[in-house]
Amino acid sequence: MTLSIQLGIIVGYLLLALAVGLLAYRLTERTAEDFYLASRTVGTVVLLFTTFATLLSAFTFFAGPNMAYEWGPEWILVMGLMDGIIFAILWYVIGYKQWLLGRRYDYVTLGEMLGDRFASRGLRGLVAGVSLVWLFPYVMLQQVGAGTALEALTDGAVPYAMGAGLITLFMILYVVVAGFRGIAWTDTLQGAFMLATTWLAFAWVLVAVGGLETATGSLTDSPATTEFLALGSANYTPQWMLSTAITIGFGVAMFPQVNQRFFVASSKRVVKRSFALWPILCVLLFVPSFLLGVWAQGLGLEMGESGNILPVILNEYTPVWFAAIVIAGAMAAMMSSSDSMLLSGSSYFTRDLYRPFVEADLPDRREDLLARAGVVCFAVATFLASLYNPATLFELGDAAFSGFAQLALPIVLALYWRGTTRSGLIAGIVGSQAFYLSSLFFPPLPGSYAGWTAGVVGMLLGVVLTVVVSWATTSVVEDRRSRYFDGSMGD
Template structure:
């Protein structure tokens, strides 16, 4: 009976979200801009919560508590404080300039924006190719998270493959129907829902175990977790914490599903209000989620190797219906990330690869159709890869964050320095990506550099080459050096 109730709650939630998508489909114009960006009309609340729900994924709900469970609550500093602040700053530094340029010139993707400025379809294709490369494992991460969560919650009644398949099928149907407008609406509902349910779960668990003091005391009583109550340690070194905060913060700003929301804001005021509220939302979600993981380490719970701690602590200390609602909230987070990723991935493919290299005269209606077909193919391929479950959620997510982070500094240089050349930004992006990929998949480079991760080192290489090569090269004749500076203003 409990399994039927859990599945019923989760499926009911999926159906509710799908109904919103169907309604949005009826209101969506059959144009690429409306499908991708909701015609650039998002307001403050919707923009804030769609960004919030889109970003907070299986990495947040499962990998984050797992890290806190294994190593202590300082993970809150990395994600909750450092990245809440780092990303809010980048939201203004990158996002506001992108919004101005998108409004002026109709850009939909970063590749389109850079390709136009530097007069290069190959640069446009490079940015799109790199973005799709790193987007793929992050879509897969959501499927892995959904599969493992449903398997743990139902004690194996729903196998991993069925859970991953369920989320994949839902993603495909939802994105094909809803587009950005429907996704933004359901993101707002899902963001508020997962925030409330996470706090309800935290309070329920604390009441069950005697309050925060009792929960913290259990950490001090165990030799294995006593170090959780002090800063630092073998895992949370200053270099590792800063490296992770930097790569996640900068990587988030270039995640396609997050970055495209910079283009979708309805006005400058909408964009600025949203970024100001962002750090508050981050802390409100990360603190309860990660503290549940930390306190679980002192409660002598049995968490099988490879499983996630959050479903285990919920199953132990909360009623079945509440555990199912919280997992539904986590599923909402995964869906919010996945559907937006698929939408953005299809835009990168159609706008930056199909248009420049296959059919430059494609109509808006045909592009809209190709985008929807692309969603099906991309999601299906990621699902097949997820069945092999090749790495932990943290490893998958960290690789994607750091990969996207390599794009951030070359983009910032181009947005604010007229002297950037096509050769400079191409060298910066290509070299940093090559270095990071080699660090990830080969033994050519060391695993760390005096404690700093390859992701941060790659960012430094990208910045140095973008600036250095630009200084010693001449701009190509078809570059538009004034594109980002003249005729671009606020409301």
């Protein structure tokens, strides 16, 4: 009976999301721009919540509480405050400029925008290729999170592979049917649902354990927890905290599913309202979810074989039906991230790889069909990879964030420095990516430098290479820099 209730609630929620996707399908035009960007008609509430829900993945719901459980509450500072502020600033610095350019020149992807500016098909393909490489482990992370969460919630009755397969099936059905319009609508629903269930879980556990004093008091009863609560402990060095906040914040801005949202706003006012409200939403979600992980440590709960503490504390202190609702919210977070990733990954493939290198005059209807087929192939490939479960959720997420972060600073230079050349930008992207990949896969190379992670060092290397090579080279004749620096582009 317990298992039936759990699965009934979770599957019921996923079916509700699919129903919203079917409604959106009836209103979606059979054009690539509408499928990818909802014809650039998104308002403030939907833009804010679709970006919010898109970023609230397995990394947030499971890796975040796990980090707080194992290392201490400073993880709230890293994610809830530092990255909320960093990404909000980048939304203005990068996102607003992209919105202006996209509105004027009908860009759909970051690769299109850069390839047009530097008159380079190769640059366009490079940006898309790098993005797809790092998108793969982050989609896989959602499937790993779903599999481990359902396995833990049902005490193994639903095995890992079945849970990961369930979320993959719904991702495929939903994205192929819904397109961006349906994703944005359900993201709004899912974002509100996630906030509500997280705060209800927070309050329920607090009441169940006897209040805030009991929840936190056990953490101070033992000398062993002194390090756990100390700001700036051995696990949270200032260099590591800043490195992690920087790579996550800059990496988020380069995620395809986030970066494309910089193009969809219906007006300047929508863009500016959205990034101003962003830090508030971050704090509202991260504080309660990460504190649940902190309390679990003090209450003596064991993480178990699943490797996720959130289902453990919910099973311990809340009714079966409520724990299932919260896990449904986490599944919503994973699906709202994955559906957007699959859609954006498909657009990067069709717009920046297939069209420039295979079929330049691709009709809209055929591109629409190719995009949907790409979603299926990418989702199946990541599911098969997730069955091997090669790393923890944090390791998968951190690698993807840092990989995407390598793109950010060279692209900021391209947006704001007239002197950036095609060769300089390519050197900055290739050099920083090569350095970071080497730090991941070649053990002789250090993963940190004086406490700063290889991800941050790689970002700085990208800036240096972009600037030095740009100074040493000249712009090509076809360079369309006036598109970026034309004063008539307006506000």
